[in-house]
Amino acid sequence: MTRAPHDPEQPPIAERIEDVDVAAEMQGSFLEYAYSVIYSRALPDARDGMKPVQRRILYMMSDMGLRPDRGHVKSARVVGEVMGKLHPHGDSAIYDALVRLAQPFTLRVPLVDGHGNFGSLDDGPAAARYTEARLAPPAMSMTESLDEDVVDFVPNYDNSHQQPEVLPAAIPNLLVNGASGIAVGMATNMAPHNLVEVVHAARHLLEHPDAGLDELMEFVPGPDFPSGGTIVGLAGIRDAYATGRGSFKTRARVSVEQLTARKAGLVVTELPYLVGPEKVIEKIKDGVNAKKITGISDVTDLTDRKRGMRLVIGIKTGFNPQAVLEQLYRLTPLEDSFNINNVALVDGQPQTLGLRELLLVYIGHRIRVVTRRSEFRLARRRERLHLVEGLLIAILDIDEVIQVIRTSDDTDQARHRLQDVFDLSQLQAEYILELRLRRLTKFSRIELEAERDKLQAEIAELEELLGSEARIRALVSEELEQVAELYGTPRRTLLTEAKALPAGASRKAVAASLEHADVPCRVFLSVTGRIARVDRPEGEDILAITVPARRSKHDAVASTLDTTSRTEIGAITSKGRLVRFSPLDLPTLPANSVQLGAGVRIADYLALSDRAERVLAIVSLTSEQPIALGTKQGIVKRVAPGGYSNRPDFEVISLKPGDEVVGAVQSGDDAELVFIASDAQLLHFPASSVRPQGCPAGGMAGMKLSAGARVLSFTALTPAELESTVVVTIAATSDTLLGADPGAAKVSTFDEFPGKGRATGGVRAQRFLKGQDALTVAWAGPEPAYALGADGSVRALPEAGAKRDASGVQLDAVVSAVGRRIG
Known part of the structure; x- marks a missing residue:
């Protein structure tokens, strides 16, 4: 390559050579790059839970008017707008972030409503030119009030546009949707949570700023993944909530079902977070081919839009499905680990945050947003009131105003004269000069006076709000509750204390663990719906369960x-x-300290979809004793043993419209069946008078009810229990708001109540006092009777010994349920 000859008429180019230390230059450049990755790309802000690209996507979509009530637009258009105006880092990074915001299996509360192929756990999304997007309804809560100066705006990369430094975020997005990212020298991996639980914890912290971690974990017991599944072992969760770092195991939701009359199978309906069915099938096939997994005949993926996730694993004849399942937990992604590392930006600096710190940062952000919004609204209303008051002055003396304007030489003179004559400000005078003739009617004056009064009331309310920190915190709490009501959904992930399978065990050790003894145990169901078990190794008496000396929450037993x-x-x-x-x-609870508060909610354990459906009792499927059922409308039925369906769930009684089961007990012919109705009538008769029937039958008349009455309690008492049985009744007025009146309680011995025949009305169990017209709680069982409140806390009852038809003793606190002692 030849150099161009130097022009002698041009001055020589001055050379500028600087000596730079390579190590210092590399260190400085690397630190700048690391700071850029940490602050501008990889880590979310603890206030709104957004990375810059996600924040820019939501803000630009909001600016484009892509609201939920508008049509979808091409994703490529959104990507182009974001890249051209706010985020010059390439279209692929922007589209990847947009896709993640729309995936319901990735986010607990998706923020983008995607139309088209946005991918699955096993496949990627279609190209941006094929998909369409708009904001999802929850995203409107993330961007609301941006035009009311609630957050600071900063310039974009070339100072041509403004963008919010952080979103207002009416949703606690960081905890609800989680986050993941890898920066230079650090990474973040945050689990999704249930919106309702997080909101309740935030509201509790707003009301009790000194609340500790244990209090907050009563509201947020653990993560809640979009895919459901089960978390086993809760110690790692508490570590993560305390220190910001922790790990735990997640399992698929698997049930054993009869695929055919002679073949059982494992049906997988929920997988661990971000684990796809194809990955599970591939690992199962690899394990079977390598002869590490035995007992599997076939694997079929029946997942579709109608039934959702359904992976069917066939079990060979002669193999224990539970043993095969434990192999799969150990050797396939049906059991996976999740490592929590809560790293987020706080005031621009990366910090590792626990649950309480995350909530405090978010609450502080919302308090600032609400304060700035209130200040903005106050200023706007004061400005408007100032103009309205000036306009009212003009309308009251409009003739003189017109005369002043007509006799003025120009606009400036008219403005100055109006200010002098009517004592107006410059803004008021300008506004009057722009007044239209149609505003001079009598009706307009009435409207202005009404607007003035409304503005004055709103200004007074805003000034009172801004003058009270307590009122601002209450408003933040109220807005959080509204968000939870709008977008909250039931918990999907089950939390259990079951032990995860140990990793790295040898084949021999694995076989030994699969042959673990089927130990005897006792299962407890509390009246508050918690379930747990107590194991007893073989050779020990399962009946020798130690009764705790001190009663704790949830310890009243409904069924064992x-x-x-x-x-x-x-x-x-x-x-x-x-x-x-x-x-x-x-x-599993220790036999020497059974506390049912440590159990799991049985509705979550069984994944009951209907919130109104309650579990009343647990029964044996191999017992020779019938199951006695009593319904709200007074129907009684005894289900004949041995004729149960092989389906995972089935009906044991055909209920009439509006009826429901109120009690269920497994007992023999020598038991006594007991009904207690809301009109304070008690009826008991021998179980032998009710013939056992098959599952499809609807039962027979058990108790004759008066008009408007319903059965509150049904049970069956064995001959051994009758001598120690007491009857607990609590009377109140039905007009009072539920839970507002504790009512009057009475405890009588069972021998006070004579037996009557089936299908009769029974005898009176409590005399109502003035203002009382119904029983709210009724129960019969062996003493002592344990009463609990709605939150599971212990309540006191009167001493036993009251007459059958006596009135009750006024209670100090509301009793929601009564049950037996542990033992």
Whole structure:
């Protein structure tokens, strides 16, 4: 390459050579790059839970008017707008972030409503030119009030546009949707949570700023993944909430079902977070081919839009499905680990945050947003009031105003004269000069006076709000509750204390663990709906359960069952269904300190979709004793043993419209069946008078009810229990708001109540005082009777010994349920 000859007429170019230390230059450049990655790309802001690209996508879509009530637009258009105006880092990075915001299996509350192929756990999305997008309804809560100076705006990369430094974020997005990212020298991996639980924890922290971690975990017990599944072992969750770092195991939701009359199978309906079915199938096939997994005949993916996730794993004849399942947990992604590392930006600096710190940062952000919004609205209303007051002055003396304007030489003179004559400000005078003739009617004056009064009331309210920190915190709490009501959904992930399978064990150790003994255990169901089990190794007496000296929350028992850890048992629900389940994964309590508050909610354990459906009792599927059922409308039925369906759940009684089961007990012919109705009538008669029937039958008349009455309690008492049985009734007025009146309680011995025949009205169990017209709680069972409040806390009852038809003793606190002691 030849150099151009130097022009002698041009001055020589001055050379500028600087000596630079390479190590210092590399260090400075690398630090600048690291700061850029940390602050501008990889880590979310702890206030709105957004990375810059996500924040820019939502802001630009809001600026484009892509609201939920508008049509979808091409994703490529959104990507182009974001890249051209706010985020010059390439279209692929922007589209990847947009896709993630729209995936319901990635985010607990998706913020973008995608139309088209936005990918799955096993496949990527279609190109941006093929998909369409708009904001999802929750995203409107993330960007609301941006035009009211609630956050600071900063310039974009070339100072041609403004963008919000952070979003107002009416949703606690960081905890609800989680985050993941890899920066230079650090990474973040945050789990999704349930919106309703996080909101309740935030509201509790707003009301009790000194609340500790244990209090907050009563509202947020653990992550809630979009895909559901089960979390086993909760110690890692508490570590993560305390320190910002922790790990735990997640499992698929698997049930054992009869695929045919002679073949059982494992049906997977929920997978661990971000694990796809194709990955599971591939690992199962690899394990079978390598002879590491035995007992599997076939794997079929029946997942579709109608039934959702459904992966069917066939079990060879002669193999224990539970043993095969434990192999799959160990060797496939049906059990996966999740490592929490809560790293987020706080005031521009990366910090590792626990649950309480995350909530405090978010709450502080919302308090600032609400304060700035209120200040903005106050200023706008004061400005408007100033103009309205000037306009009212003009309208009241409009003739003189017109005369002043007509006799003025120009606009400036007219403005100055108006200010002098009517004592107006410059803004008021300008506004009057722009007044249209149609505003001079009498009706316009009335409208202006009404607007003035409304503005004055709003200004007074805003000034009072800004003058009280307590009122601002209350408003933040109220807005959070509204968000939870709009977008909250039930918990999907089940939390259990079951032990995860140990990793790295040898083949021999694995076989030994699969042959673990099917130990005897006792399963407890509390009246508040919590379930747990107590194991007893072989050779020990399962009946010797230690009764705690001090009663704790949730410790009133509704039902108990002696079984084994691998035996399938049934749960009877208020809808008349029997749901099969295994107690294997239930929380295991120590026999010397049984506290049912440590149990799991049985509605979550069984994944009951209907919130109105309650589990009333647990029963054995192999017992020779019938299951006695009593309904709200006074129907009684005894289900004949042995004729149960092989389906995971099935009806055990055909209910009439509006009816539901109120009690269920497994007992023999020598038991006494007891009904207690809301009109304070008690009826008991021998179980032998009710002939056992098959599952499809609807039962027979059990108790004759008066008009407007309903059955509150049904149970069956064995001859051994009758001598120690007491009857608890609580009377109140039905007109009072539920839970507002504790009512009057009475405890009588069972021998006070004479027996009557089936299908009769029984005898009076409590005399109503003035203002009382119904029972709110009724129960019969062996003493002592344990009463609980709605939150599971212990309540005191009067001493036993009251007459059958006596009135009750006024209670100090509301009793929601009564049950038996543990033992």
